[in-house]
Amino acid sequence: MAKYIFDFDDVLFFNTEKFKKHMYQCFEEIGVSYDTVKKYYKIEKEKGWVLQNLVESVLDGENIKITTKEDLSEKIMRVCKEYTNTDLINRIKKLNREDCYMVTHGVKEYQLEKIQRTGVGSLFNQIFIVQDTKKDPVEMICEKFRDEEVIFVDDKEKRFADLNFEKYPNLRKVLYVDNESINKIFNE
Ligand SMILES: [Mg+2]
Incomplete structure (x- = not known):
């Protein structure tokens, strides 16, 4: 197990590959270029990135009246469901919910909204949302299941940097690059 x-x-x-592209496209459609949005994005990122705040700053800052913050945010967010990694999710559906963690x-509210809109939340035993390192929840799971292999999948190498692989020899990391990585997760 x-x-x-x-x-x-x-x-x-697919946050970077699809969702962000869709977001920039929605801004283009109301006449705001990628470079302009990027400027606001950098400022918002410092504060903790939440889509609705970005929409508000762009609309206010660029004095745009043809849409509202609510309408534009909804237009961007409603595609979340379409941008899930279905290959991976179908594979997770075959696992026991008890064995799966996220x-x-x-930012907590924003992550929860995305998770809720994608509808994948019910596949997981527990969902942790962190503001900095993932060390605490990952090592807590390793501690709890000392006799089982714990496979931690992330697309960012830096998320593995502070994990104690010596203390937790049951921990295995998988860097998610593309859907070829699915085979590595499940040793296929
Ligand atoms: Mg990631």
């Missing part, structure tokens, strides 16, 4: 820990953005959910990084 094994336990699985999955990251959300760019693992379960550890995601970001």
Whole structure:
């Protein structure tokens, strides 16, 4: 038996590849260029990135009246469901819910909204949302299941940097690169 820990953005959910592109496209449609949005994005990222705040700053800052913050946010967010990693999710559906955990990084309310809209939440025993390192929840799971292999899947190498692999020899990391990585997770 094994336990699985999955990251959300760019693992379960195509955040960079699809969602962000869709977001910039929605701004283009109301006349705001990629470079302009990027400027606001950098400022918002410092504060803890939440889509609704970005939409508000762009609309206010660029003095745009043709849409509202609510309408534009909804237009961007409603595609979440379509941007899930279905290949990976179908594989997770074959596992026991008790064996699956999610550890995601970001602003809690915003991450929860994305998870809720994608509908994948019910596949996981527990969902942890962290603001900095993932060390605590990952090592807590390793501690709890000392006799089982714990497979931690993330697309960012830096998320593995502070994990104690010596203390937890049951921990195995898998860097998620693309859907070829699914074979590595399940040793296929
Ligand atoms: Mg990620």
